[in-house]
Structure formats: C-alpha cells, structure tokens
Amino acid sequence: MGAVFAAFLCGTYLRVGALEFRYVVQPIVWLSYIAFIGSFYIFDLYSPFKYFRPVQTAVEIFYSVFVGSLILAAASYFDRSLLIARPIFVMAVCFLVLFVFCIRMLYDLLFRFRLFDKRTVIVGAGPLEYEVARLIRRTSYSGIRVLGLIGVASSSHEKKGSTLPILGTTSELLRVINLHNVQLVILAMELSETSSESDMIGTLFNQPVQVVSAIQLFEKLERSVPCRLVNEHYILTLIEEAKRKQYLKVKRMLDVLCSLVLLVVLLPVSLLTVLLLSFQDMKRIFFVQKRIGRNRHPFQLFKFRSMIQGGDGKKIISGLGKWLRKYRIDELPQIVNVLKGDMSLVGPRPETDNFIERSYRYIPSYHAIFALRPGITGWAQVNFKHTTSERGYEKKFCYDLYYLKNFSLTLDVSVLLKTIGIILRGKGR
Incomplete structure (x- = not known):
C-alpha cells in the first residue's frame, strides 16, 4: 500500500511540480490500493518464501501492474468521477513498477545475508528429522539456520546421509542450547514417539527458546499438514472444530451470492463454449459424473466436455x-x-467412489475431506500440480488437511485470487 501511495505522490510531483496531497486522496487512488494489491497477490508477489529472480520478478510486476491498470481503466469508464489526469496516472504506474521491484530486491538482500535467521537445532530419531532439514533447505527465506541435529539416543550419532552435524543426544540438549546460543528447537518426532516429545516440551518449558513441532513447521513453510504425522484423534478434532465454525454459514451465503454474479458475468463465455462444442458434437456438450460430496453424499457433477472418442476407441x-x-x-x-448446494466455490476436490476406495489404501484418514463441501477450486489445486500418482494424491491431501484446519474468509479469498492468477497465465491442467 505504501508503494502505491508513494508512486502517486511522485507522479503528482513530476507533473505538477509540488507535493499536492489533494491528488493522492482522490477516489481513484483509494480504488488503486485494492486493484494493485489484489493483482500483486494474484501474481504471487506477496509470497514470503518466493525466490527472487530479477527478470522473472520484473515480468510478474509488469503483468500485475498492467492487470491493476485495466481494472482501474474499466472502473473509470463506468464512473467518470474516478478519472485522474492521464500523465499523473502513467507516471504513477511507472514509479509503482520501480518501487515494487526495489522492495522485492531489498527483501531478497536482507534474507540473502541471513541477518534475521534463527539459530536452530532439530530433535528427532528417524527419517523425519532429515525430511525437516530438507524442507528448510529448499524453502527460500525460511528465516531458519539449522546448526545441527539432536538424536534421541546415542545410536543417532552414527546416522549418515546428511551434511548436518550431530550435536548430541536429548540428554545433552540443554548443554547444546547454551553452547550454541540456540533460539529455535524443532521437534521432529514420529507418531510412536509422542511421549518423548512431551518430555522435550517439559524440559524446554523454562528455557529462553522457541519450540515448534514438525507439523507446525510444515504448516508455516509449506502451508500443508503432513498426513503421516497425524493420528486419528488429531483428524477427529479437526473435523469437529470445522463443523463448529460459524464461518460455514457465512461461506454458504457468499457461495450463493458470488455464484449468481459469476453466472451472469460469465454467461457470454458459457454460451460461446456451448456453441463451439455443438460444432464438435451436438449431443455431447456436457460431461456429467457421479461424485462424492460433504458427509459422503453423492451428487452429479457438471462440466463442459473436453474429451472425445479417438480412432482406436479410447x-x-x-x-x-x-x-x-x-x-x-x-x-x-x-x-x-x-x-x-452440492459444492462450494472453494474446498477439497470432489472425487469418484473408485478413487476414494483406492485412496483409503494409502491415506487411512482420507474421510476428513468429507467434513466440508467440495470446491470448484481449492488450496490443494492452487498449490500442487495435477497428478495421477499415489504420492501426488497424498501430497494434495496434506494441503486439504491444512485447508480443513484453517479455512476462513481470508484463506478463501487467497485461493480465489491464486486461481485467477492460474487462469490468467493459462496454467490449468
């Protein structure tokens, strides 16, 4: 928001020759906050963990400012009171591109020199501690500097396969914290080690360090909940908490309201699609398939048909x-x-009976997704590519768990904006 204000202020100064604040409080400037901030979010410029690449970042900033400018131009066309002197607007847009690029570059420099990284140790006994270390390593600007690993037994000293040093065992944890000035302790315990994790929390309770679990770390850095780290009690708690959220009622009202608006706005696109599909096959315009929704309620899902019968019958x-x-x-x-009422605009993807039965074989807690209405788009769809592998479906379920735990108006708006970005860039499957 500060960059938008500064851009209009500089544009006004160059055009008028003075800092005329009356120009930067006009209705068009207030609307530009919404338009540009929304377009920046669509093109993922607010992501704190996104690696800075000068050319790619410059292109994304240009596209986002262009989209924001189109929104403002359309608004000005329908409401003449939003008009502003064209030279001021053009110069403000140029300054905005420059300012946003400089802010992203400064953000990159601050984290590249790791000035704010927390000195961290990972406590664990199995592959999970190495998985956590890899997550931190592949996450740009995580703000975490891993000093080494802490094993829960003396045998951990002999572990191999990681470049991180073994600093000691859990019995030596307090000594390691004091010796290395540790600020953050990550508990990477498997489900079978719950009692050990509780002991660690008790040991560190009075220490001046921050303590987080592996689940909390995945939630922060990857915005997912690793399903192999949660038990049935955790899943049931998520489901019950989701059912009690007051936002569910608001979500349904917003779904209906937004769907009615979309139905009208996108009617020309739908009619054109029907016309084009009728040339392809007059009788096969729509694809209808049975899917499973909230509380395992079956319903008929509608789509425009995108597949045809090939020469070999496939x-x-x-x-x-x-x-x-x-x-x-x-x-x-x-x-x-x-x-x-079968679906929501945002939610887990609805699947077929056969797919669900297969999913239970490698995701025992798959039933969690039935706590919410399935969505046209969702947190898993905007964060993970289309997949057909078991590993890929398990990963998407981890994103669905995160959505189940955190769904809110803010998260739904975030998903919708990310979906718009995917559509504008033509990155649908």
Whole structure:
C-alpha cells in the first residue's frame, strides 16, 4: 500500500511540480490500493518464501501492474468521477513498477545475508528429522539456520546421509542450547514417539527458546499438514472444530451470492463454449459424473466436455478441450452445483467412489475431506500440480488437511485470487 501511495505522490510531483496531497486522496487512488494489491497477490508477489529472480520478478510486476491498470481503466469508464489526469496516472504506474521491484530486491538482500535467521537445532530419531532439514533447505527465506541435529539416543550419532552435524543426544540438549546460543528447537518426532516429545516440551518449558513441532513447521513453510504425522484423534478434532465454525454459514451465503454474479458475468463465455462444442458434437456438450460430496453424499457433477472418442476407441482430449482445461472454462457448469448446494466455490476436490476406495489404501484418514463441501477450486489445486500418482494424491491431501484446519474468509479469498492468477497465465491442467 505504501508503494502505491508513494508512486502517486511522485507522479503528482513530476507533473505538477509540488507535493499536492489533494491528488493522492482522490477516489481513484483509494480504488488503486485494492486493484494493485489484489493483482500483486494474484501474481504471487506477496509470497514470503518466493525466490527472487530479477527478470522473472520484473515480468510478474509488469503483468500485475498492467492487470491493476485495466481494472482501474474499466472502473473509470463506468464512473467518470474516478478519472485522474492521464500523465499523473502513467507516471504513477511507472514509479509503482520501480518501487515494487526495489522492495522485492531489498527483501531478497536482507534474507540473502541471513541477518534475521534463527539459530536452530532439530530433535528427532528417524527419517523425519532429515525430511525437516530438507524442507528448510529448499524453502527460500525460511528465516531458519539449522546448526545441527539432536538424536534421541546415542545410536543417532552414527546416522549418515546428511551434511548436518550431530550435536548430541536429548540428554545433552540443554548443554547444546547454551553452547550454541540456540533460539529455535524443532521437534521432529514420529507418531510412536509422542511421549518423548512431551518430555522435550517439559524440559524446554523454562528455557529462553522457541519450540515448534514438525507439523507446525510444515504448516508455516509449506502451508500443508503432513498426513503421516497425524493420528486419528488429531483428524477427529479437526473435523469437529470445522463443523463448529460459524464461518460455514457465512461461506454458504457468499457461495450463493458470488455464484449468481459469476453466472451472469460469465454467461457470454458459457454460451460461446456451448456453441463451439455443438460444432464438435451436438449431443455431447456436457460431461456429467457421479461424485462424492460433504458427509459422503453423492451428487452429479457438471462440466463442459473436453474429451472425445479417438480412432482406436479410447477417449482423448480434443483441441478445444485442451484450451477449455488450460483456462478452467470446462468447470464453469459447476457453478450450478454450487447453487444446488452440492459444492462450494472453494474446498477439497470432489472425487469418484473408485478413487476414494483406492485412496483409503494409502491415506487411512482420507474421510476428513468429507467434513466440508467440495470446491470448484481449492488450496490443494492452487498449490500442487495435477497428478495421477499415489504420492501426488497424498501430497494434495496434506494441503486439504491444512485447508480443513484453517479455512476462513481470508484463506478463501487467497485461493480465489491464486486461481485467477492460474487462469490468467493459462496454467490449468
């Protein structure tokens, strides 16, 4: 917001020759805060863990400012009171690109020199401690500097496969904390080691260090909940807490309201799609399939058909279908599912009976997703690519668990903005 204000102030100064604050409190400037901040979020410029690449960042800033400018231009067309002197606006936009780029570069420099990193040790006894170390290493700007590992037994001193040193065992933890001036302790305990984790928390209770679990770390850095680290009690608690959230009622009202607006706004796109599909196959415009929704309630999901019968009898994605999927247009009929109450705009992806039965084999707690209405888009879809592997589905379920635990108006808006970014960049599957 500060960059937007400074950009308009500088644009005014260059055009008028003085700091005329009356120009930077006009309605168009207030609207620009929403337009530009929203477009910055769409292009992921607010991500704290995103690695800074000068050319890529400059392109993303340019596109985001361009989208924000289009929004403001459209608003000015419908409301003439939003008009502002064109030279001031053009110069403000140029300054905005420069300011945002400089802010991202400064952010990169601060974290590249690791001035604010917390001195950290990881306590664990199995592969999880190495998995946590890899998560920190691959996360840009995590703010964590791992000094080494703490094993729960003396045998941990002989562990191999990591470049991190073994600093000692849990019996030596307090000595290690004092010796290395440790600020953060990460408890990377497996489910079978719950009692050991409780003992560690008790030991560190009066120490001047921050203590987090592996689950909390994954939530912060990856925005997911690793399903192999949670037990059935944890899942049941999540489900019950989700059902008690007052936001569920608000979420349903917003779903209906937004769906009605989208139905009207996107009607021309839907009619054009129907027309194009009718040229391809007059009788096969819509794809209808049974899916499983909230509380395992079955429903019929609607999509625009994107596949056709190939010469060998197999179904293949048509040329038009590739385009529909790329921009997520094939999913527009699901707005009807939202209005019927089968789905939400944001939520876990609805799946078929066969897929769910297969998922239970390697994800025993898969039933957690039935606590919420499935969504047209979701936290898993915007954070993880399309996949057909068991490992990939398990990873997407971890993102669904995070959404189940944290769903709110803020998170839903975040998902919708990220979805818009995916659509604008044509990165649908």
